[in-house]
Amino acid sequence: MMTELPIFGQDTPQGPILGIDLGTTNTLVAVFDASGARILADANGEELLPSVVSFPKDELPLVGQSALDRARFDPKRTIHSAKRLIGKGIADLKEEQASLPYDLVNTPDRSLACIDLGYRQVNPSEVSGYILAAARSRAAQALKIKREDLTRAVITVPAYFDDAQRQATRDAASFAGLDVVRMLSEPTAAALAYGFEKKEAQRVIIFDLGGGTLDVSLLKLEKGVFRVLATAGDTRLGGDDFDRFLMNLAAEKIQKKTGVDVLRSPAGRATLRRAAEDCKKQLSTSETGTLKYHDPQAGVAWKQEIDWRTFQKGITPYVQRALDACAQVLQDAELNIEDVDEVVLVGGSTRVPLVKAAVSQFFQTTCHDELDPEKVVALGAAVQAGILGGKANNLLLLDVTPLSLGIETMGGTVSKLIPRNTAIPSQAKETFTTYVDGQSAISLNIIQGEREMASDNRSLGNFTLSGIPPMPAGLPQATVQFTLDADGLLRVQAKEQRSGVETEIAIEPKHGLTDKEVESMLQDAWNHAEEDLTQRRLADVRMQLDTVSRSVEKSNSLFSQLSEVQRERLEDAREEATTSDSVTSPDLLKGILDELEDASYPLAEILMNQVAVHAVQGQNLTEFSKE
Amino acid sequence: MQRAPAAVENPSPFDPFQCIGITRNFAINETALDDALIEASLRWHPDRWVQGTAQEQKQAEKNMAQINRAFGILKDPLLRAEALLTLFGAPLPTGTDKSASQGFLMEMMELKEEAKSAAKNPETLSRFRTRLLTLEVQALEELRPTFESLQEDLVADTLSTVRGQLNRVQYLRRTREGLNRNILLGS
Numbered sequence: 001m002m003t004e005l006p007i008f009g010q011d012t013p014q015g016p017i018l019g020i021d022l023g024t025t026n027t028l029v030a031v032f033d034a035s036g037a038r039i040l041a042d043a044n045g046e047e048l049l050p051s052v053v054s055f056p057k058d059e060l061p062l063v064g065q066s067a068l069d070r071a072r073f074d075p076k077r078t079i080h081s082a083k084r085l086i087g088k089g090i091a092d093l094k095e096e097q098a099s100l101p102y103d104l105v106n107t108p109d110r111s112l113a114c115i116d117l118g119y120r121q122v123n124p125s126e127v128s129g130y131i132l133a134a135a136r137s138r139a140a141q142a143l144k145i146k147r148e149d150l151t152r153a154v155i156t157v158p159a160y161f162d163d164a165q166r167q168a169t170r171d172a173a174s175f176a177g178l179d180v181v182r183m184l185s186e187p188t189a190a191a192l193a194y195g196f197e198k199k200e201a202q203r204v205i206i207f208d209l210g211g212g213t214l215d216v217s218l219l220k221l222e223k224g225v226f227r228v229l230a231t232a233g234d235t236r237l238g239g240d241d242f243d244r245f246l247m248n249l250a251a252e253k254i255q256k257k258t259g260v261d262v263l264r265s266p267a268g269r270a271t272l273r274r275a276a277e278d279c280k281k282q283l284s285t286s287e288t289g290t291l292k293y294h295d296p297q298a299g300v301a302w303k304q305e306i307d308w309r310t311f312q313k314g315i316t317p318y319v320q321r322a323l324d325a326c327a328q329v330l331q332d333a334e335l336n337i338e339d340v341d342e343v344v345l346v347g348g349s350t351r352v353p354l355v356k357a358a359v360s361q362f363f364q365t366t367c368h369d370e371l372d373p374e375k376v377v378a379l380g381a382a383v384q385a386g387i388l389g390g391k392a393n394n395l396l397l398l399d400v401t402p403l404s405l406g407i408e409t410m411g412g413t414v415s416k417l418i419p420r421n422t423a424i425p426s427q428a429k430e431t432f433t434t435y436v437d438g439q440s441a442i443s444l445n446i447i448q449g450e451r452e453m454a455s456d457n458r459s460l461g462n463f464t465l466s467g468i469p470p471m472p473a474g475l476p477q478a479t480v481q482f483t484l485d486a487d488g489l490l491r492v493q494a495k496e497q498r499s500g501v502e503t504e505i506a507i508e509p510k511h512g513l514t515d516k517e518v519e520s521m522l523q524d525a526w527n528h529a530e531e532d533l534t535q536r537r538l539a540d541v542r543m544q545l546d547t548v549s550r551s552v553e554k555s556n557s558l559f560s561q562l563s564e565v566q567r568e569r570l571e572d573a574r575e576e577a578t579t580s581d582s583v584t585s586p587d588l589l590k591g592i593l594d595e596l597e598d599a600s601y602p603l604a605e606i607l608m609n610q611v612a613v614h615a616v617q618g619q620n621l622t623e624f625s626k627e
Numbered sequence: 628m629q630r631a632p633a634a635v636e637n638p639s640p641f642d643p644f645q646c647i648g649i650t651r652n653f654a655i656n657e658t659a660l661d662d663a664l665i666e667a668s669l670r671w672h673p674d675r676w677v678q679g680t681a682q683e684q685k686q687a688e689k690n691m692a693q694i695n696r697a698f699g700i701l702k703d704p705l706l707r708a709e710a711l712l713t714l715f716g717a718p719l720p721t722g723t724d725k726s727a728s729q730g731f732l733m734e735m736m737e738l739k740e741e742a743k744s745a746a747k748n749p750e751t752l753s754r755f756r757t758r759l760l761t762l763e764v765q766a767l768e769e770l771r772p773t774f775e776s777l778q779e780d781l782v783a784d785t786l787s788t789v790r791g792q793l794n795r796v797q798y799l800r801r802t803r804e805g806l807n808r809n810i811l812l813g814s
Contacts, residue, residue, distance in 0.1 A: 181677065182674070201661075220661075222661065222665065223665055225665045225668065225669070227664075227665075387674055388674060388677045389677075390677075390678060396668060396669060396672055396674060396675070397674065398668055398672065422695070422699065423695035423698065423699065424695070425673060425688045425691050425692045425695070426692050426695055426696070427689070427692040427693075427696070428696075483688075483692070485673070485688060486672070486673045486674065486688070486691075
């Protein structure tokens, strides 16, 4: 799908093309202007927009930080990591479901997974649509132009996204009223951001380890042309795996100490996930990190120091898998480690020291991490937006397809028409015939993936070339043409040469709703959602503060067991909390909440110890906390 | 569904040399090939035509797809040789081509045996893979003078000899790729 644009004039009245990094954890939006690429921040100077959408019943959805704040007390309706689900069927998501606090369902008519909110279902494209809409609004605000004038975007996707995932991402954009002028792979975007403006040709490895996916790409840079030579990766490897290691470690120890399985409740999983992330971040800059789980409502308080050796040992298998992908990309390009001139680290998970060290050691060179690994992809998307908008004419990007495309043939094997690492755009043709006399239709099953058997790969869709006049078997000649465009999206045409019968399809994910329906639905919601965002967030934080205050007051009999310092801190925090009615800034109120939580931590610890004693005497935790 | 037998009619074979704009020759300068790709891409990549009409955009996509196809053929000596052979009018390779020499048949059997025993440990496997690659490169190198002579004089006999040699290269390569797959699955 291409938009028709005026032939002349680079800056159309439509406003600039946005560069958007739609991440698993955070989303960033950037533009390319006279001073180059830059990230756009919200009114508070915040650049990262958490990729989280919360859907309270009977109310408008919340996006970003305000949604993230609701994760703990409304986990089943607060959707994070939608990117892990997008364009996938429920069968592909068994592993993910176990660690997600919300529920997945399959709607009857389709192959794609949906999130069950209890009162309605929402598909991952719609969730991402809200995030993109928020990014668009943020950009409009930062650039001081009307949102209606921001209609075009370059959106990045993991290099390893298949056709269905790319289509679903495109849908998400159209839900947000954005036309995707180019879908760009994340590692390639990172290379564009770095630029590497040297005269002589050089080969660059982009190692991109995000929350949920790994991409390793090898590019050759010469004369401003960025050419992808090969790409490899793992769609199920990322920082989330590191978090999960810490989560399991904590859950096991907590269970041993208290008998409570915190992973069983969605709220517990959400809390533990954040605790694991915090600990991981500490371990990126110091030798130990604190893993703590504090749930005043359930009366569980636990903490432990984790040293880097434990962490390193736990994540080594994942790091090894990442290095396997590096070896794969070199093998695909038929190059050796010595042929690589530069290595660039991208993605928040490359902040983990072991990852950085392992990659350096593998390529025998120091890695580039001068640009913030969390921002570099968005900056690259903005550079590509500049190229497409005619503002960066000296650059060009030549990309490849990460996965092979083919057709299922007799016996269930795959005939590959476009092998992986083929430069895009690409066209390929192959001729097939019938195997039964008088066969009037040929059914085509379009396959994406590397395995030999069709059933082991992803089917992008079936379509039928019908109306073939009766002929003996083997006589009809059906020419099937694949066209893979510069976004990596596939069109298929089939024609029977002798009779001239023809058919064409664009592969589309099977949503229950048409694009138009969802678009108007979403835009309506969004137009309203924005206005009362602050009010909503304020109300939510106040509610949480109220809950925590109450549980603190309930245990006032234990105040005497606190040390003087602890008691003073708690008194101060309570004082702040009780006089917080006049606070109107959600951020300020959140600060008060966080302080009260921290200050009441020792209290929870005392409570814990008592629980342990009571547990021995045959009283369980729930009974105790009800006292 | 099954693949149809190779199309009989073959009016004008695709000429990758002409498409990308370099001289038709087996020996190729890789830098010159890269330069040609860059020049052609700067002209035809769809990113250069975003401001163009729908018609122009469609044409750009089509042309760029052809350029990518041409480059893919030319950078690989085996595919390049196949393309040259076709351009010189040799018959297309068919699956049932048995124009292999007695010597090559012997070699095929030996390699098959060797592959089996090499697969037992990573070190022998890696050595065997290197050997296959060396053999492939040597075989292609030997073709160079033949192609030079083909420029002047088109003899059906020569074409069939070249075809036989390319079959051997193809066999070597398939064996090597089969090994790669085993390494990936086995690790």
